[in-house]
Amino acid sequence: MRRRAAAEQAERHPALHVMGLRRRFAQPGGEVEVLRGLELRVSSGELVTVTGRSGSGKSALLALLGGFDAPDAGTVSLNGVPIAGAPSWHACAVLPQALGLAGELTVAENVALPLRLHPDGEPDPVAIAARVSELLDELGVGALAGRHPAEVSFGQQQRVALARAISGRPRVLLIDEPTAHLDVGSVPAVLRALRRCADEGGAVIVATHDEQVHGIADRRVRLLDGLLAEL
Ligand SMILES: Nc1ncnc2c1ncn2[C@@H]1O[C@H](COP(=O)(O)OP(=O)(O)OP(=O)(O)O)[C@@H](O)[C@H]1O
Ligand SMILES: [Mg+2]
Incomplete structure (x- = not known):
């Protein structure tokens, strides 16, 4: 009964609900409307890839x-509530294409940040250190924990930024091109980590050109002429 109520709630209010999204940018040749009334629903536990x-x-x-x-124009809602500005990192975490690691923090400190800022609080530094090193090891960058982002390669930074995005178990995860700078050997661990986020109940949206990433998706969509089409 309770499960049915939860399912009905999820149907009414998906983890992420995008309605009528429009965005224009000024371009040298004049304004271009890049998104033209885009719609998207992603449920908890679902991994959707955008090509x-x-x-x-x-x-x-x-x-x-x-x-x-x-x-x-348009709205972005998390669990039925429209966002105004960036939600907390616990509600929605991102791996931007430009990574955005904090240069003054070490690799481990970057990944620990969401845990230190978690609204429920995870004050136990031992538990934080364990989660951070587990994630960094899983993604093949555990040996770099004490270095600063500028002292590791771009592909390594990308995996650190992924670890930071997922460390606090966000309810919605937005991931931009997670394998763009990786050698083939590093890709499977990234795919496993992303899949696990969804399996643990996150709503995961991944922009990618990589067929291997599409392979772990529950659903694939294509962005074409400012709208999303199911594939
Ligand atoms: N802040 C901005 N100002 C002006 N134009 C922008 C801005 N952000 C994006 N654009 C334009 O919007 C379009 C979409 O850019 P976007 O970076 O979203 O593409 P993308 O699908 O992510 O491409 P890629 O696969 O290369 O990462 C491009 O024409 C880009 O020039
Ligand atoms: Mg892009």
Whole structure:
């Protein structure tokens, strides 16, 4: 009974619900409407991949979903509540295409940040250190924990930024091109980590050109002419 109520609640209010999203950008040749009334629903436990040619608006979409940019029209709701600005990292965490690691913090400190800021509080530094080293080891960058981002390769930084995005077990996870800078050997661990986020109840949205990433999706969509089409 309770499970049915939860299912009905999820049906009414998906973890992420995007309605009528529009975004225009000024371009040298005049304004271009990159997103033109886009709709998307993603449930808890669901991993959705977004494909689309370079410049189709995938990163622009993720910036709007994460509240880092504001739409010209439309709404982004988390569990039925429209966002205004960026939600807490616990509610919605991101791996941006530009990574955005804090340069003054070490690799381990970057990954620990969401845990230290967690609303329920995870004050036990031993538990935080254990979670951080478990994630960094899983992603093959455990040996770099004490270095600063500038002292590791871009592909390594990308995995650190992924570890930071998932460390606090966010309810919604927005991931931009997670395998773009990785050698083939590093990809399976990234795919396992993303899949696990969804299996643990997160709503995971991944922009990618990589067929291997599409392979772990519950659903694939394509961004074309400012709208999403199911694949
Ligand atoms: N802040 C901005 N100002 C002006 N134009 C922008 C801005 N952000 C995005 N655009 C434009 O919107 C379009 C979509 O860009 P976006 O970065 O979202 O593409 P993408 O699908 O992520 O591409 P890629 O696969 O190369 O990462 C591009 O034409 C880009 O120039
Ligand atoms: Mg992009």
